[in-house]
Amino acid sequence: xxxxxxxxxxxxxxxxxxxxxxxxxxxxxxxxxxxxxxxxxxxxxxxxxxxxxxxxxxxxxxxxxxxxxxxxxxxxxxxxxxxxxxxxxxxxxxxxxxxxxxxxxxxxxxxxxxxxxxxxxxxxxxxxxxxxxxxxxxxxxxxxxxxxxxxxxxxxxxxxxxxxxxxxxxxxxxxxxxxxxxxxxxxxxxxxxxxxxxxxxxxxxxxxxxxxxxxxxxxxxxxxxxxxxxxxxxxxxxxxxxxxxxxxxxxxxxxxxxxxxxxxxxxxxxxxxxxxxxxxxxxxxxxxxxxx
Numbered sequence: 001x002x003x004x005x006x007x008x009x010x011x012x013x014x015x016x017x018x019x020x021x022x023x024x025x026x027x028x029x030x031x032x033x034x035x036x037x038x039x040x041x042x043x044x045x046x047x048x049x050x051x052x053x054x055x056x057x058x059x060x061x062x063x064x065x066x067x068x069x070x071x072x073x074x075x076x077x078x079x080x081x082x083x084x085x086x087x088x089x090x091x092x093x094x095x096x097x098x099x100x101x102x103x104x105x106x107x108x109x110x111x112x113x114x115x116x117x118x119x120x121x122x123x124x125x126x127x128x129x130x131x132x133x134x135x136x137x138x139x140x141x142x143x144x145x146x147x148x149x150x151x152x153x154x155x156x157x158x159x160x161x162x163x164x165x166x167x168x169x170x171x172x173x174x175x176x177x178x179x180x181x182x183x184x185x186x187x188x189x190x191x192x193x194x195x196x197x198x199x200x201x202x203x204x205x206x207x208x209x210x211x212x213x214x215x216x217x218x219x220x221x222x223x224x225x226x227x228x229x230x231x232x233x234x235x236x237x238x239x240x241x242x243x244x245x246x247x248x249x250x251x252x253x254x255x256x257x258x259x260x261x262x263x264x265x266x267x268x269x270x271x272x273x274x275x276x277x278x279x280x281x282x283x284x285x286x287x288x289x290x291x292x
Contacts, residue, residue, distance in 0.1 A: 020044040020061055021131070024054045024068040024081060025097075030121075034067070037124045041132070051077040058088045065093040065131055093134045095127070147253050149262040150199035153192065156246045161188045164242045171238070174231050187221070188239070190214035195243075195269050199262055215273040219280030224287075232281060236274040240267065 021043045025031040031047065038045045046063075048054040051072045066085045070078040082094055095116045116130060153160070165185050169175050191214050198210065222232060243266055247254065 020046060020063050021065045021067060022046050022048065022054065022057070022063045022085075024048045024051070024066070024072060026050075026069065026073065034124050034127065037128055038131075041128045043131075051081050054081055055084055058084060063089050063092050064135060065095065067095045067097065067127070067131075070096055070098040093131060095131065147250075148199070149247060149254060149259065149266075150196045152250045152254060153199070153243065153246060154196045156250070157189060157192050157196075160192065160242050160246045161185050163245060164188060164238055167238045167242065168235065171234060174227075174234060177226055177231070179225060183225070187214055187218035191218070191239075191273055192243075194273070195266065198269050199265055210269075210272065212273050212276050215276040216280040219277035219282075220284045222277070223281045223284040227281075229278060229281065232274065232277055236270060236277075240270050243270070 019042065021038055023031065023035055023038070023045050024047075025034075027049055035045045035047055043064075046057065046061075048057060054068070054072075063085075066081070066089075068078050068081055072078055072081065078096060082096065085092055085094055093115050095118060097118045097120050099120045115134060118127065118130075165181060168184065191212070194210075194212055194214060219232070244263075247259075247263075
């Protein structure tokens with residue numbers, strides 16, 4: 001009896017899982033060594049030296065993992081690359097390598113897109129073992145809900161105002177103006193609500209100043225209260241500091257895809273409000289002093 005060997009129908013076989021790793025590190029012996037170790041472990045390795053080259057190749061093929069330095073060379077480059085990777089390849093394993101041991105815990109909160117943060121130097125075999133273990137566990141990521149910048153600023157408006165008031169009271173020239181807390185902060189809630197509204201508005205006319213009746217009223221009130229133009233500028237500067245402080249405290253909850261655009265909008269809106277405040281301030285005539 002003749003035995004016939006049946007070849008498997010490879011057209012119906014499930015596709016092999018992606019095994020391509022994007023390795024983004026400056027040119028060094030360490031990068032070459034890691035590339036060799038990954039290749040011997042069965043991975044196809046695409047090597048890029050900087051963030052620009054890495055971003056350009058994200059859509060070219062399917063990547064199962066990203067291994068990247070935090071600095072490429074700027075401090076924010078690794079952060080930008082992680083964010084892009086998470087959007088283009090949401091199922092990829094993202095591994096960040098840093099030579100700052102003290103930053104490991106804080107980076108865990110600031111880089112929610114990273115699955116692992118490794119402190120170098122470390123044995124390269126550990127990187128490969130960790131990557132393989134992560135790939136064997138598809139449910140590796142517990143995504144926390146992301147929120148818009150507008151939602152976070154709206155929720156924490158009272159906290160932002162409280163921080164602003166504290167900073168203003170610590171500013172000697174402004175705090176010398178005798179005002180109670182309500183009179184000093186009365187304009188802030190409306191200005192912040194206007195900012196939140198603008199952040200939620202489609203950006204068709206980005207960069208065009210919007211009329212702010214609250215800013216105009218604020219300029220008139222501050223003129224009557226005895227403020228100087230320099231004090232108004234300082235108040236506005238403190239407001240921006242407090243807004244960004246609120247965002248920094250909630251960075252792990254922010255939708256990072258929109259942060260850069262929203263930061264630009266925040267700066268533009270606060271500057272626009274200040275411009276209108278200054279115009280109203282300058283146009284307001286002080287009441288004439290009565291003659292005894």
